[in-house]
Amino acid sequence: MTFFFIFNLRQEYDIIIVGAGHAGCEAAAAAATMGSKVLLITMDLTRMAQMSCNPAMGGIAKGQIVREIDALGGLSGIVTDNTMIQFRMLNRSKGPAMWSPRSQNDRTLFSWTWRTMLEKIPNLDMRQDMVKEIIVVEKGGRLKATGVITMLGNEIHSKAVILTNGTFLNGIIHIGEKNFTGGRIGEKPAEGLTENLRQYGFTNDRFKTGTPPRVDGRSLDYLKMEEQKGDDPPSKFSFIPGTSPFEKNTSLPKGGGVGGGVQKSCWIAYTNSEVHDLLRTGFDKSPMFSGRIKGTGPRYCPSIEDKIDRFAGKNRHQLFIEPEGWDTVEVYVNGFSTSLPEDVQEKALRKIAGFENVKMFRPGYAIEYDYFPPHQLHHTLETKLVENLWFAGQINGTTGYEEAACQGLMAGINAHLSARGGSTSGGKTNNKDSFILGRDEAYIGVLIDDLVTKGTEEPYRMFTSRAEFRLSLRQDNADVRLTPKSHALGLAGDDRMKQVEKKIRDTDKILEYFRSESVSPSEANKILEDAGSEPVTRKIKLVNILARPNVNNSILKKHLPGLQQLTEDDNCSSDGALFQAEILLKYDGYLAREKEMADKMNRLEYVKIPAGFDFVKIKGLSNEARQKFAKFKPETLGHASRISGVSPADVSVLMVYLGR
Numbered sequence: 001m002t003f004f005f006i007f008n009l010r011q012e013y014d015i016i017i018v019g020a021g022h023a024g025c026e027a028a029a030a031a032a033t034m035g036s037k038v039l040l041i042t043m044d045l046t047r048m049a050q051m052s053c054n055p056a057m058g059g060i061a062k063g064q065i066v067r068e069i070d071a072l073g074g075l076s077g078i079v080t081d082n083t084m085i086q087f088r089m090l091n092r093s094k095g096p097a098m099w100s101p102r103s104q105n106d107r108t109l110f111s112w113t114w115r116t117m118l119e120k121i122p123n124l125d126m127r128q129d130m131v132k133e134i135i136v137v138e139k140g141g142r143l144k145a146t147g148v149i150t151m152l153g154n155e156i157h158s159k160a161v162i163l164t165n166g167t168f169l170n171g172i173i174h175i176g177e178k179n180f181t182g183g184r185i186g187e188k189p190a191e192g193l194t195e196n197l198r199q200y201g202f203t204n205d206r207f208k209t210g211t212p213p214r215v216d217g218r219s220l221d222y223l224k225m226e227e228q229k230g231d232d233p234p235s236k237f238s239f240i241p242g243t244s245p246f247e248k249n250t251s252l253p254k255g256g257g258v259g260g261g262v263q264k265s266c267w268i269a270y271t272n273s274e275v276h277d278l279l280r281t282g283f284d285k286s287p288m289f290s291g292r293i294k295g296t297g298p299r300y301c302p303s304i305e306d307k308i309d310r311f312a313g314k315n316r317h318q319l320f321i322e323p324e325g326w327d328t329v330e331v332y333v334n335g336f337s338t339s340l341p342e343d344v345q346e347k348a349l350r351k352i353a354g355f356e357n358v359k360m361f362r363p364g365y366a367i368e369y370d371y372f373p374p375h376q377l378h379h380t381l382e383t384k385l386v387e388n389l390w391f392a393g394q395i396n397g398t399t400g401y402e403e404a405a406c407q408g409l410m411a412g413i414n415a416h417l418s419a420r421g422g423s424t425s426g427g428k429t430n431n432k433d434s435f436i437l438g439r440d441e442a443y444i445g446v447l448i449d450d451l452v453t454k455g456t457e458e459p460y461r462m463f464t465s466r467a468e469f470r471l472s473l474r475q476d477n478a479d480v481r482l483t484p485k486s487h488a489l490g491l492a493g494d495d496r497m498k499q500v501e502k503k504i505r506d507t508d509k510i511l512e513y514f515r516s517e518s519v520s521p522s523e524a525n526k527i528l529e530d531a532g533s534e535p536v537t538r539k540i541k542l543v544n545i546l547a548r549p550n551v552n553n554s555i556l557k558k559h560l561p562g563l564q565q566l567t568e569d570d571n572c573s574s575d576g577a578l579f580q581a582e583i584l585l586k587y588d589g590y591l592a593r594e595k596e597m598a599d600k601m602n603r604l605e606y607v608k609i610p611a612g613f614d615f616v617k618i619k620g621l622s623n624e625a626r627q628k629f630a631k632f633k634p635e636t637l638g639h640a641s642r643i644s645g646v647s648p649a650d651v652s653v654l655m656v657y658l659g660r
Helices: 022-033 062-071 076-083 107-119 193-198 273-280 304-310 342-349 401-421 443-454 478-489 494-516 521-531 542-546 553-559 561-568 577-586 588-605 623-632 637-641 648-659
Strands: 012-018 038-042 056-058 084-090 100-105 124-128 131-139 142-150 155-163 172-175 178-181 205-211 214-216 226-228 266-270 318-323 330-334 360-362 365-371 389-391
Touching: 012 022, 012 142, 012 401, 022 038, 022 107, 022 124, 022 401, 056 062, 056 076, 056 401, 062 076, 062 100, 062 401, 062 443, 062 478, 076 084, 076 100, 076 107, 076 401, 100 107, 107 124, 131 155, 131 193, 155 401, 273 304, 273 342, 342 360, 389 401, 401 443, 443 637, 478 494, 494 542, 494 561, 494 577, 521 542, 521 553, 542 553, 542 577, 553 561, 553 577, 577 588, 588 637, 637 648
Parallel strands: 012 038, 012 155, 038 124, 155 389
Antiparallel strands: 056 100, 084 100, 131 142, 142 155, 172 178, 172 365, 205 365, 214 330, 214 360, 226 266, 266 318, 318 330
16 A cells, blocks of 8 residues: 655654654644644654554553543544454453453554544644754753754754654664664664763663564464453443444444454463473573673563573463454464574474464564663653653653553653643643643553652563552543543543543432432342342341442342433433442442542652752761662652652651751
């Protein structure tokens, strides 16, 4: 297919975004939608928001992030819904804080959909080129970014620059004893930019990530594997109706035009001791074990050779066999990430049940790349050393599409506010010139706060365990938490806000029904018997029945015509309102305790630490605290308290000193 694109030759923009991965695309969409004139520069316009690794979005904690992006007016959820081939809600057997949506997606359609959505935004221009240098000038004793210089020699000026370079900064690809430069397989790296940034005082390091082989699905015997079907009925990510091909009322083609609305299955296979023995024969040629790879890899997504080395006593590892789209036979072997020699990869794969006749489209490989430790950033993601310069995505040491996308969204919002309203440097929190989410407000807030206050010595991945207020930060209430904030910024539209307001009203009506209505012992015991719960002997309020084990809204609706009528009435039919009410009532005590903890923590966020504050002169601080404060330069007492190695005693000393 041939693309026709008309360049706007204007050489001045409000914001220039370098890189069109998940972070870059979200940043461009947000800033342009809010009214900035945006230029998105990428080395290949046909690979925008490329799913470089597995063709999936969401998962544990990551699904919450995608829901939050959607609630804020970002596009990742909508694009994911448009292109999904399977949907599953993970962790349904656990509490609602752990429920996490995940989808399999059509890789090619995902990238194409992102591009077509960006092309519809009027203030957004795109250009195929490579940025080799950031234009930085000194004004009033401060360094400020004022534009970029590209490989084609274009000098383009702007009020803000956002770098979202992914794995492309000085990228090196490893397959066995072979290595060559590249940002992804078949794509050249970005060279010169790391060196350009270092001259302004930035420090960088190296990380490593990897990907498994892609294989021909026609060569697999699926009868020897376990089928993993999608949810029936499937849900989706976006809170906007009509975004998924599996919805009843949607204009999207069912199954990408070929599936008839039927989800594609994934499959589960397993390695075995024979596979492990074959893989070990290539360890002497492994770039990881030979020391050719210097970068640190992700702890929670290790290569297959790392797994069999670290867990030598385990005789098998689970693999997820994932289709790459509606109209392709290409399959992703999730769990078999490797950089071993190609022949070793193929021989080992053939020893897996169902893979006896496997044909590889492409071997797995590892990639090393530069990243910039994120303690060099404000919470807005603007750099501390150079004003008007933002970093977002894997350049900050994260891993995963979702983590990158949410950083891009936040950088795009803050760069727009800065370009239109002044500088966000100095850590100004939630004023007209910045937008920062707290740890009690969003997983996005947890992620950014972790990066800025703690840094990361390995590729950062989000987990529910990282969020201390995870019961409040559920995937189902992201719209209630965040859409009002985004609407106030002008990013989330009026329709979104009206939908959220109705959901809140409907939830309140259902809460009032539960709190005010009672049932007789006989009526109550029918419900409790259905739930396998202990019977009662007296009249009881519905709110107390709902608090019983195993009692949920599905059971209550079967026995309570009043509840069924209330929730099916057009005046109280918001999607998710009944579920919201159930959680708010069942977990009322836990939610109250979380709020109390959050209020205590937030009080520390209001105690500002002046810019350039000299921590050395405070005698009561430990030596480690002085060193950490000098490195991370905390902007509030709350930030200081969360830095690793800082004790409560150090925080108390700092609090007393600031109080004086």
